[in-house]
Amino acid sequence: MxxxxxxxxxxxxxxxxxxxxxxxxxxxxxxxxxxxxxxxxxxxxxxxxxxxxxxxxxxxxxxxxxxxxxxxxxxxxxxxxxxxxxxxxxxxxxxxxxxxxxxxSPVQSLSDAPRRRLPGWAVALIAVAALALAGALAFVTYQQELWGGKTVPAVVGLSQDEAADDLTYLGFAVTVEPTAADDGFGTVLSCTPDVGERVDPARGITLRVATQRSIPQVLGLDAAAAQQALVDAGATSVSLTYRNSDQPAGSVIAVDPAEGAPFVSTQPVTLTVAQAYAVPALEGMALADATAALEDAGLAASVTYVSSRETRNTVVETSPEAGTEVAPGDTVELSVAMPFPDQPYDLLAYFSCDAVALPTYLSEEKFSLTYGEVYASGGHAHAAYTGPEGDVLQISDSPESAHYAGGSQTDVLATGAAVGGVRYAFSGATVPKGGTEETEAAVRAVMSACGLEGLSDTCTQSDIVLPEGTPTNGGQHFICATGQQGEFTWAVIIGGPEGVTRVVALAAPSSLFEGVDLSAHGGSICDYIAYIDQYTG
Structure with a gap:
């Protein structure tokens, strides 16, 4: 009890x-x-x-x-x-x-007391209320993420450390996957699962973090595999060049930028692929570029200038032809376009032609070197060549004078000495028809043959202005004409001392005469040129 x-x-x-x-x-x-x-x-x-x-x-x-x-x-x-x-x-x-x-017992047992039952609608109402309360409680706790997983927060654009801290705080295990990019290094590019998804933290989160691209290892691969490796690394502009090599044909022997170098996806990447020794395609290339290409290919170059209307100083032909297999170190002959003068007395054409090409041209025209030196001042060529008919071509900084020292026969043009001015003395066999008279008509005949135009002044022995004291007893007789053509000054002189008639044409950049004192010649370049040619011997 x-x-x-x-x-x-x-x-x-x-x-x-x-x-x-x-x-x-x-x-x-x-x-x-x-x-x-x-x-x-x-x-x-x-x-x-x-x-x-x-x-x-x-x-x-x-x-x-x-x-x-x-x-x-x-x-x-x-x-x-x-x-x-x-x-x-x-x-x-x-x-x-x-x-x-x-x-x-004065107390009636509860079990014996009559029981009062609730009506059905009340029971249903209580059940609905209980279910609603349970649902509301479940909803609130779900919203508060007390169950049902966690929502992946906004981590894209954050630094790796910031993103990892946010995710770790919520209970996620974090895995980092480096992803090559062009910028934003160290920031999150994307994640899996995606931002906003609600997942079990036990699944973990993978962060793709931006890292700088670098050129992969491609040396020794075949060209196709190397290209694919670069594309996989993000390169969008890959080109191939071929170079003669002892390495297996088709294998990559160089890459630019180099392996391991950083790059962005739009940056051009060049793969150099080995090929058997062969003459590269050089036609249309500038001479300097063609020579460099042969050197890169392990071959040597020899140059022959040819008269051509193609772009000056470009390769118009190779021997052997492009693609011909050769041995390492073989020589390839390059035919290079040069606007040679149509005639040896086509004076202004000499200034359009590379000096180093002129010996080739003059040799083709059967001119031989008579004299050659280099001016100490300026490094221009001072040379004389004699043609098969007795014509004399002089390359000189003083084309108004026929003097040269003689003796040396160095081919200074072939060594690259520049052309200052040109003087051409016709022989009787080559003088233009009608060009021996001391008249303006004869002057114009010579002008036409030499490609000159723009006559501006003339003088003769009768009206020339000479420096005081100049001897005039030589019996000089002549006509001298001068003119301007572009940036050049030219002159035609017909005549000579008593009993002699010479026909001479000359041209030079106008700047060559800018330093001449013309005060003793009445300020006339025509009188100055006639004086030097006719009176100074």
Whole structure:
């Protein structure tokens, strides 16, 4: 029985062995109560021989016989004697099994009470409310990402460290995948799963972080594999060049930029591919470029200038032809276009022709070198060539004079000495028809043959202005004409000392005469040229 239950008392009868039973005696008369009092309406009497009084003030505890006896707090004997409900117990009655008395409980059992059931609509309403509450709770907790994974935050554009910190804070495992790019190195280009996806953090996040592109290892690969490697690295402009090499034909022997060098996707990348030694395609290339190409190909060059209307100084032909297999170090002859003069007396054409090509041209025209030196000042050529008919061509910084020292026969033009001015003395066999008369008509005949135009001044022995004291007893007779043609000044002189007639044409850049003092010649370049040619020997 629970200690706290002071009203529900269980009747227990304890059986004693016969030897422990007390002697039977007549029950004593009940003692008079100490004081009379009203009857407790709450008291329950259990008796038929002996009455038992249960009092709220003094709970009665009945325990099994095999437990120690515990004194329960009860009113003392004196108080009990005064209770109207007190009745002494006769020990004799203890050995008699008394029939239990059923006492109706003042408290009705809940199980026996009629139950009031809720109506169906109320049950349904409660169920719906419970489901709604559960759904709302699930929604709120899902929104707060307490379950159902995490949303991938906006990490694209962040630095690698910033992105990794944000993801790690949310519980994601981070993997970095370097990705070649043209700029933004060290920043996140993309991620998997994508930003905004809601995923289980245990899946992890892969960050693609921008790194600088670099030229991959392609040396030794065949051309196709090397090209693909470059495309895989992001290159969008890959070109091939071929070079004679002892390496296997078709293999890459060089790359520009070099392996490992940084580059951007739009930067041109050139692969040099090995091929058997062969003459490269050079036609149309400038001479300098063609020579360099042969050198790169492990071959040598020799140059022959040819008269051509093609662009000056460009290759018009090679020997052997392009594509011909040759041995390392072989020589390839280059035919180079040069606008040679149509005739040896086509004076202005000499200035359009490279000086180094002139010896070839003059040799073809059967002119031979008579004299050759280089001016100490300016490095221009001073040379004289004699033609098969006796014509004399002079390359000189003083074309108005026929003088030259003679002796040296160095081919200074072939060494690259520049042309300052040109003087051409016709022979009787080559003088233009009608060009020996000392008239303007003869002058114009010579002008036409030499390709000259723009006559501006003439003088003769009769009207020339000479420096004071110039001897005039040589019997000079002549006509001198001068003119301007572009940036050049030209002159035609017909005549000579007594008994001699020479026909001479000359031309030079006008700048060559800018330093001449013309004050003694009345300011006339025509008089100056005639004076030098006719009076200074």
């Amino acid at each position: 629970e200690a706290s239950d002071e009203k529900n008392v269980r009747d227990e009868t304890v059986a004693l062995p016969p030897e422990q039973l007390p002697d039977r005696a007549e029950p004593a008369a009940p003692a008079a109560p100490a004081e009379a009092g009203p009857k407790d309406p709450e008291a329950t009497a259990l008796s038929d021989v002996a009455a038992t009084v249960l009092s709220d003030a003094a709970p009665t505890r009945v325990v099994p016989g095999d437990l120690p006896t515990v004194a329960a707090p009860t009113p003392d004997g004196i108080d009990a004697l005064g209770s109207p409900s007190y009745a002494p117990i006769d020990p004799i009655d203890l050995d008699v099994l008394q029939e239990g008395v059923a006492v109706p």
